[in-house]
Amino acid sequence: MKATSMKRVIAVASAAALLTLAPLVAQSSELTDKCDKCHGKNGNSEDTKVPTIAGFSAAALEDILNQYKAGDRPAEKYKPKDGDETDMQAISKDLSEDDIKAVAAYYAKQTFTPHKQKFDAKLAKKGAKVHKKRCEKCHSDGGSNADDDAAILAGQWRGYLTHQFELIASGERDVPKKMRKKFKKLKDGDVEKLIEFYISQQ
Ligand code: HEC
Ligand code: HEC
Numbered sequence: 057m058k059a060t061s062m063k064r065v066i067a068v069a070s071a072a073a074l075l076t077l078a079p080l081v082a083q084s085s086e087l088t089d090k091c092d093k094c095h096g097k098n099g100n101s102e103d104t105k106v107p108t109i110a111g112f113s114a115a116a117l118e119d120i121l122n123q124y125k126a127g128d129r130p131a132e133k134y135k136p137k138d139g140d141e142t143d144m145q146a147i148s149k150d151l152s153e154d155d156i157k158a159v160a161a162y163y164a165k166q167t168f169t170p171h172k173q174k175f176d177a178k179l180a181k182k183g184a185k186v187h188k189k190r191c192e193k194c195h196s197d198g199g200s201n202a203d204d205d206a207a208i209l210a211g212q213w214r215g216y217l218t219h220q221f222e223l224i225a226s227g228e229r230d231v232p233k234k235m236r237k238k239f240k241k242l243k244d245g246d247v248e249k250l251i252e253f254y255i256s257q258q
Pocket of ligand 2: 107187190191192193194195205206207208209220221230231232234235238239242250
């Protein structure tokens with residue numbers, strides 16, 4: 057084979073390799089642009105009411121979106137600066153299974169940047185103990201491990217976490233049975249300590 061045709065063979069082979077790889081690389085899309093309107097650039101939110109979703113595991117993201125889609129998790133109405141008011145249940149109902157897989161793969165590839173927030177160091181220290189005893193088993197590394205099947209808690213916004221704790225405590229938001237059991241063991245003031253602990257990890 058002549059050198060030029062050899063080069064061509066290589067070029068064609070590598071183009072083919074690139075083509076087959078392409079679908080595996082999580083790309084931003086029109087859909088993720090919509091998510092970013094509320095969740096911030098690449099899923100790092102700038103509003104304390106809206107959670108950062110960057111860097112969660114794909115499994116956790118798929119699971120959460122399917123919960124909203126099935127109506128199993130309550131959703132808050134929200135209006136981004138340049139977009140229409142809607143909520144996560146309505147958004148998820150419009151997503152196909154493939155859409156859910158694609159957006160989950162995309163946000164799993166982004167980096168979770170913990171939010172700089174004021175916190176009470178004394179309470180955070182107490183919260184660390186409560187967390188270790190009751191929550192670390194599933195929310196490992198202080199709630200920062202993305203490979204757990206749950207949302208990242210460490211460095212999440214205070215406003216968002218506080219509201220979710222309210223929904224979980226009132227039973228409006230369902231959680232796994234084993235988590236509910238631990239949650240019931242919390243004493244007065246423990247939730248405040250836990251929130252300070254989660255947001256103290258910046
Ligand atoms: C109109 C604003 C808006 C848009 C658009 C939006 N979200 Fe949300 N999302 C929210 C708000 C507000 C919450 C938190 C409160 C709630 O549960 O409703 C949330 C919660 C979530 C959560 C839960 C995070 C956690 O810690 O449990 C995930 C995951 C999520 N959104 C993913 C997405 C994806 C993926 C898209 C795009 C397909 C999207 N969102 C589009 C506003 C939005
Ligand atoms: C048996 C495992 C398990 C234990 C123990 C557990 N959790 Fe969870 N937790 C989960 C899973 C799984 C989810 C996500 C699934 C869901 O939303 O239903 C979750 C979700 C949450 C959320 C919602 C996060 C979000 O942004 O959506 C909070 C807050 C939370 N857990 C706090 C705690 C606290 C505090 C403790 C200890 C008192 C605890 N969990 C113990 C498994 C557990």
